[in-house]
Amino acid sequence: MELTKLRPLSAVEAGRTVKLAGIEAGQGLRSRLLAMGLVPNVEITVVTSGGPGPFVVNVKGTKMALGRGMAHKIMVV
Amino acid sequence: MKKIIVAVAGNPNSGKTTIFNMLTGAHQHVGNYPGVTVEKKEGLCRYKDCEMTVVDLPGTYSLTAYSVEELVARNFIVDQHPDVVVDVIDASNIERNLYLATQFIEMDMPLVLAFNMSDIAERKGLVFDIEHLSRLLEAAIVPTVGNKGKGRIELLDAIIEAARRPRRGRAHQVYYGTEIEDEIGRIEKIVAEKAKQLAQKYGARWVALKLLEQDVEVTAKISSSEVQDAVRVSIGHLRTIFAEEPETVIADRRYGFISGACQETIKTTVESRHSASDTIDAVLINNILGLPIFLLLMYLVFVLTFKIGKYPMGWLEMFFDWLSVSISAFWPTGSESWLKSLLIDGAIGGVGGVLVFLPNILILFLAIAVLEDSGYMARAAFVMDHVMHKIGLHGKSFIPMLIGFGCSVPAIMGTRILENRRNRLTTIMVIPLMSCGARLTIYGLIIPAFFPENLRGPVLWLIYLIGIVLAIVCIKILRLTVLRGETIPFVMELPPYRMPTLTSVCIHMWQRGWMYLRKAGTIILGASVVLWAAMSYPKPASDVLANLGPEQAHRVRLEHSVVGRLGKAIEPVLKPLGFDWKIGTALIGATVAKELFVAQLAIVYAAGRADQGSQTLREKLQQNYTPLTGFCIMLFCLIYAPCVATVAMTRQETNSWAWALFQFFGLTALAYVVTLITYQVGSLLVS
Numbered sequence: 001m002e003l004t005k006l007r008p009l010s011a012v013e014a015g016r017t018v019k020l021a022g023i024e025a026g027q028g029l030r031s032r033l034l035a036m037g038l039v040p041n042v043e044i045t046v047v048t049s050g051g052p053g054p055f056v057v058n059v060k061g062t063k064m065a066l067g068r069g070m071a072h073k074i075m076v077v
Numbered sequence: 078m079k080k081i082i083v084a085v086a087g088n089p090n091s092g093k094t095t096i097f098n099m100l101t102g103a104h105q106h107v108g109n110y111p112g113v114t115v116e117k118k119e120g121l122c123r124y125k126d127c128e129m130t131v132v133d134l135p136g137t138y139s140l141t142a143y144s145v146e147e148l149v150a151r152n153f154i155v156d157q158h159p160d161v162v163v164d165v166i167d168a169s170n171i172e173r174n175l176y177l178a179t180q181f182i183e184m185d186m187p188l189v190l191a192f193n194m195s196d197i198a199e200r201k202g203l204v205f206d207i208e209h210l211s212r213l214l215e216a217a218i219v220p221t222v223g224n225k226g227k228g229r230i231e232l233l234d235a236i237i238e239a240a241r242r243p244r245r246g247r248a249h250q251v252y253y254g255t256e257i258e259d260e261i262g263r264i265e266k267i268v269a270e271k272a273k274q275l276a277q278k279y280g281a282r283w284v285a286l287k288l289l290e291q292d293v294e295v296t297a298k299i300s301s302s303e304v305q306d307a308v309r310v311s312i313g314h315l316r317t318i319f320a321e322e323p324e325t326v327i328a329d330r331r332y333g334f335i336s337g338a339c340q341e342t343i344k345t346t347v348e349s350r351h352s353a354s355d356t357i358d359a360v361l362i363n364n365i366l367g368l369p370i371f372l373l374l375m376y377l378v379f380v381l382t383f384k385i386g387k388y389p390m391g392w393l394e395m396f397f398d399w400l401s402v403s404i405s406a407f408w409p410t411g412s413e414s415w416l417k418s419l420l421i422d423g424a425i426g427g428v429g430g431v432l433v434f435l436p437n438i439l440i441l442f443l444a445i446a447v448l449e450d451s452g453y454m455a456r457a458a459f460v461m462d463h464v465m466h467k468i469g470l471h472g473k474s475f476i477p478m479l480i481g482f483g484c485s486v487p488a489i490m491g492t493r494i495l496e497n498r499r500n501r502l503t504t505i506m507v508i509p510l511m512s513c514g515a516r517l518t519i520y521g522l523i524i525p526a527f528f529p530e531n532l533r534g535p536v537l538w539l540i541y542l543i544g545i546v547l548a549i550v551c552i553k554i555l556r557l558t559v560l561r562g563e564t565i566p567f568v569m570e571l572p573p574y575r576m577p578t579l580t581s582v583c584i585h586m587w588q589r590g591w592m593y594l595r596k597a598g599t600i601i602l603g604a605s606v607v608l609w610a611a612m613s614y615p616k617p618a619s620d621v622l623a624n625l626g627p628e629q630a631h632r633v634r635l636e637h638s639v640v641g642r643l644g645k646a647i648e649p650v651l652k653p654l655g656f657d658w659k660i661g662t663a664l665i666g667a668t669v670a671k672e673l674f675v676a677q678l679a680i681v682y683a684a685g686r687a688d689q690g691s692q693t694l695r696e697k698l699q700q701n702y703t704p705l706t707g708f709c710i711m712l713f714c715l716i717y718a719p720c721v722a723t724v725a726m727t728r729q730e731t732n733s734w735a736w737a738l739f740q741f742f743g744l745t746a747l748a749y750v751v752t753l754i755t756y757q758v759g760s761l762l763v764s
Contacts, residue, residue, distance in 0.1 A: 027291060027324070028143040032568060034328035035139030037173045040321065042332075047355070048362070054459055054567055056362070060173045063354070065459045067466070067567030 009057070010071035014049040018076040025073050033074075036064065044076060081240045082157060083122075083129045086150060086181070087165030088174050089136035090452070090572035092193040095223025096165045097133040098584055100232070105588065116493060118588075124233045127240075132159065138173075140180045142294035145498055154184060155279060160240040162186045163232070168198035168205075168220065169573075171343060172335050178214065179251050179331045183283055187239040188216035191232055195220035197573075202346040210342040215247050224578040250282075253330045256318055260311040261285045264304070271301035289315070290324045354573040358456070362571075367460040374453075375479055378444045382437050382483055389436035397429035415613070423609030428602050432594075438487045439590045441480060445491060446585035450577035454494060455569055462567055468549050469556040471495060471567070474504045478548070481511030482541075485723040489730050490589060499560050503552055505727055506740050509719040510548040512541050515671035519714045522675050526695035527707035536708070544715050547747070604721040608669045611639040635680050640665050654713065654749070655706040655756045667714070669721050674714060705759045709752050716748035 012018055020042050023030050037060040038044075047063065048056040054065040066074070085100070087093035098105075101120025118133035134153060135146035142148050154162065162181050166174040171192075181188050192198070192205070211218045217235040221228030253261065264285035269276045275284055275298055287295040288308045299305055315323040360366055401421045408417045448454050454473070462472030473495050481488035488508045495501040512520075520540060524533050556562075617637040622630045635641045644662030651661050659681040667674035675694075682697045698707065718741050719727070728737035 022321075023325075027293075027322075029568075030322070031139065031141045031143055031290075031324060031328075034325060035137075035141070035176055036568065036570070037176070037332070039329040039332050040325065047358075054462055056358075056459075056571065061170050062173050063358075063571040063573075065455070065462075065567065065569045065571055067462065070568060 006075055006077055008072045009044065009046070009066070009074040009076050010049075010055065010068060012046045012049065012076065014046050017043055017045045020044055021075045021077050023074055025070075029070075037062065038074070044074075078123075079127050081127055081129050081160040081236075083131045083236055083240075084134050084153060084157075084159040084162045085131060085165060086134045086162055086177060087136060087191075087193075088138055088167065088177060090570060091136070091165045091167040091174055092223045093136055093165040094133065095578075095581055096163065096191050096193060096221060096232075097131065098581055099221070099223050099226055099229050100129075100131050105584070122233070125237060127237055129236065132157075137177065139177060140184075141290075142292050148294065154181075154186060160187065161189055161236050163189045163191055163236065164216075165191045165193050165223075168192040168195045169201050169203065171203075172332070172339055175214075175335045175339075176328075176331060178216070179334060182214070182216075182247065182251060183286060185244075185247060185280060185283075187242065187244065188214075189232070189235045189239050190214070190216050190218045191223075191228070192218055192220045193223050195228075196222045196225075204344045204346060206342040210338060213338040213342070215249070224581060251331055251334045253286075253327060256315065257289070257323070257326065257330070260289060260315060260323075264288055264307055264311060267301075267304050267307050271304050272299060275299070286327070290327055291322075352573065354452075354571075357574055358571070361453070362456050362459055367456075371457050371460045374448075374457075375476070378441070378448075378480075381444055382441045382480075382487075386437035386440050390433050393429075393433045393436065397425055397433070400429070401425050418613060419606065419609060422613070423606045424602060426605065426609070428598070428605060434484055434486065435590065435593065437484065438490075438593050439586055441483075441487050441491070442589040443582060443586045445476075445494070446582040447577050449494070450575065450582060450585075452572045452574045455571050458569060459571065466567070468552050470503060470552060471497065471500045474500060477504055478508060478511055481508040481513065484513050484515070485509050485511070485719060486593070486726050489723065489726045490593070492730065499562050502731060502736065503555050503560050505730060505736070506555060506743070507548040507551045509723055509740070509744060510544045510551065510716065512544045512715055513671070515720070516714055518672045519667075519674050520711055522678075522695065523698070523707045523711050526698045527702075527704035540711055540715055543712065547716065547751070551747070604725070605669060608640075608666070608721075611643075612641075612666060613638055615639070631680055632682075635662065635677075641681075653756065654752045655702075655709050655760075656713075657701075660710060664713070664717070667720070668718050671714065671720055703763070705756065705763060708759075709756045712755055713748050713752045716744055716751060718742075718745045718748075 006021055009018070020038055020040055022040070023033055023038065025033070042059060045058040046055070047058055054067050055071040056063060056065050058064075083100075085093060085097045087096075097118065097120065100122050102122075104122070105118055105120040116135070120131045120133075122129040122131055132153065134150040137144070137147045137150050140147050140151045140154075142151070153159070164178045164181060166178065178188065178190060190211075192207075198205075205218075205220075207218045207220070217239060219228050219232045219235050221232055252258065261282060262285075265281045268284050268288075269281040272284070275295075279287075279295075284295060288299065288304070289311060291312070296308075299308075312323055315326065319326050361370060404420055404425070405417055408414050445454075448457070454476075457476065458472035460472065461475045465472045465475055474492075476494065477488045477491035480491050485508050488511070489505050492501045492504050492508075495504060520537055524536055528536050612635065615637060617633055622633060625633060636645075641662050643665055645658040647661050647665075648656075648658040651657070651664075656664075659678065662681055663674050663677035666677035678698075679694050682694055702710075718724075724737050724741055727740050728734055731737065
């Protein structure tokens with residue numbers, strides 16, 4: 001099953017919806033992301049991927065831009 | 078009349094400012110929170126028998142201790158004990174916005190929720206059972222449309238009602254689940270016993286919760302080792318149970334509490350998948366089109382600011398000229414009154430010279446307000462982030478830096494769009510390296526004097542380029558030394574596009590314009606008077622001046638003054654740069670405003686007024702200096718000490734003299750080194 005495999009958000013192509021598994025980040029950043037709604041098992045829809053710039057996702061009805069470095073640290077299934 | 082304090086809180090982009098404006102109208106006061114560069118807005122509102130002091134808290138998603146804004150908001154709640162907190166909720170995005178509300182609930186604050194932009198929510202097909210939701214959250218809920226002024230009376234009534242109601246504790250708290258509640262209960266008891274003061278001030282449960290969340294600020298306040306040990310054990314225990322940080326689980330439970338409350342009370346009648354914002358974004362943050370569109374918009378802002386601003390600026394200049402003439406008419410022609418000179422050369426010359434920039438500043442802030450309110454600013458940061466990230470700054474830093482090519486003063490004010498203090502300080506420090514309009518007058522004098530027609534364009538371009546390259550180098554150095562720290566990872570909400578309203582845009586513009594005006598009337602006026610005195614005193618004996626023409630007399634007077642003497646005193650220091658005392662004198666005078674350099678040089682060369690005599694002044698420069706010196710003058714003027722207005726602005730925006738002085742002396746040292754190398758190497762190559 002491809003969908004259950006743990007991978008970084010950066011590896012997800014646009015249009016896909018995935019579930020958050022964990023964030024590999026320091027406390028400060030983690031608490032910021034938590035406050036913005038990136039809690040375990042939340043659904044993340046990737047809006048824009050590809051290109052060198054940030055990554056656009058949709059979480060709980062909010063559009064968010066994440067730096068590419070960030071997208072590497074967010075693990076999803 | 079009863080006096081109450083109302084704090085307005087909310088997520089960024091929740092329309093918090095529109096609610097604040099709706100409550101207070103034009104009666105606002107903008108300042109900074111003490112010790113930090115977070116803007117503090119306060120306003121008054123009279124309603125029924127209440128006088129409300131309304132305080133606009135910084136827009137935050139949460140109340141952790143990880144950002145200055147959140148800490149400021151939290152400390153305000155804890156220290157100032159507002160009577161009511163109005164949490165502005167974007168009604169079209171309830172769940173995420175209620176997260177902040179859960180934290181006010183945890184702090185047991187009397188809470189009023191303003192469900193803002195309820196018209197948009199309605200259009201989106203959201204239906205709320207407000208009564209039910211209000212009961213679940215134990216807070217009054219008022220639907221509002223801030224930018225249309227809808228719901229004002231209802232909100233005011235709810236605020237008064239909330240302030241009047243006796244505090245009796247909440248019927249239900251956010252429930253974190255048995256495992257966490259057990260640990261909270263355990264720590265709560267120890268805290269109540271061992272850290273009494275803290276427990277009294279914040280409430281033991283809240284302290285316990287924050288300790289489990291490993292909140293740095295609250296943790297640092299705990300001195301009792303028993304509490305520390307208990308917290309360590311609890312955290313370890315929770316980690317094994319959940320295989321997650323307790324903080325993550327707690328956040329998850331808060332969201333659980335919210336969705337529990339929302340499930341029964343909010344219904345969606347229309348399923349809309351693709352919004353207009355998505356369509357606009359497909360173009361504006363497109364990989365190929367995004368950058369050119371951004372640059373085009375910035376170019377427009379720039380042109381608007383300085384092209385359209387030129388006209389009112391001309392009128393203001395005319396007004397100040399007229400004022401000077403009218404004032405000098407009080408004295409007989411040829412009289413040497415010190416008061417006349419103080420008023421005309423000192424006060425009007427100095428303050429007027431700065432006030433003429435007011436139209437530019439107003440237009441600029443109008444444009445910025447439109448870009449911000451429409452939601453485009455977040456996209457601009459997104460588009461520029463890739464480039465700016467490489468030099469260690471946030472994408473948004475680009476905007477104030479660009480403004481710096483016009484004038485450093487609004488540019489430094491413009492750094493308010495940057496949330497992160499380190500980013501903001503770095504940007505402020507390098508803004509003077511962007512060649513401003515005033516310095517263009519210096520280049521305009523020097524370049525034609527020393528360079529042939531075909532080289533003039535390239536030389537000007539080179540000077541601007543050197544400024545940019547030096548800025549990049551300085552950013553790199555600052556980020557590696559005093560302002561070290563990891564680049565803030567880019568996480569930003571892209572709010573839906575909205576039509577900015579005239580009132581909110583105008584209020585924004587006026588607030589900033591007013592701050593500028595106030596500063597011109599205080600710091601800049603003072604500095605101008607000091608510099609005027611230094612340029613006018615001590616006066617030479619009158620018999621020395623007896624046989625001189627007015628221009629020569631002017632020159633002798635300047636030479637005799639403090640500034641003239643200073644210029645001579647620093648000549649040995651400037652010699653290795655190829656400068657003599659005349660240039661030194663002009664450089665000192667130019668710290669008030671860079672365009673004064675030309676006027677000062679004209680005085681020392683007794684060449685009459687700069688505008689009429691620039692041809693003769695250029696000839697004199699040609700006779701006295703080499704093109705290399707000319708180039709070095711421009712180089713030095715580009716980099717050295719920012720003008721008084723910039724120093725004052727840096728002081729105000731960083732809230733510290735240390736940063737302002739660091740910028741002043743740092744840039745002067747940089748100018749010295751760069752010019753020294755250029756002149757010495759240049760001399761070797763030429764000879």
